[in-house]
Amino acid sequence: MIRPGHTGWCARGHRCNLGEHRSAEILVDLPGRARAVLVRVRTAAGREHAEVRVRIALAPTELAARRQLVGLLDDLRHTIARAAIAAKPRSRRATP
Numbered sequence: 001m002i003r004p005g006h007t008g009w010c011a012r013g014h015r016c017n018l019g020e021h022r023s024a025e026i027l028v029d030l031p032g033r034a035r036a037v038l039v040r041v042r043t044a045a046g047r048e049h050a051e052v053r054v055r056i057a058l059a060p061t062e063l064a065a066r067r068q069l070v071g072l073l074d075d076l077r078h079t080i081a082r083a084a085i086a087a088k089p090r091s092r093r094a095t096p
Contacts, residue, residue: 009040019044033057050083 006012011024023040034056041049056072058065 007042010042 006016007021009023010016010021016022021042026038028034028036028038034054036055037053039051041051043049056068058068
């Protein structure tokens with residue numbers, strides 16, 4: 001059962017709305033190159049998520065920028081798949 005009210009990691013205040021609880025932002029900043037922002041979210045239904053925003057400087061030429069984007073999308077696909085597998089509940093095996 002989910003307890004009503006804020007969680008221990010909840011940032012409270014204006015960050016919580018529509019029944020959601022949201023953590024403070026966790027920043028990874030490489031000035032001039034990239035920035036990532038991660039927020040932990042618990043929905044009104046009790047499901048927890050990681051919300052991630054990423055901003056990455058692209059190369060000045062079109063071909064190089066496209067190559068960066070292809071690599072980024074491939075890396076994101078692997079990251080999301082790995083996180084989804086880790087979140088999947090393991091089945092319990094019966095002991096003989």
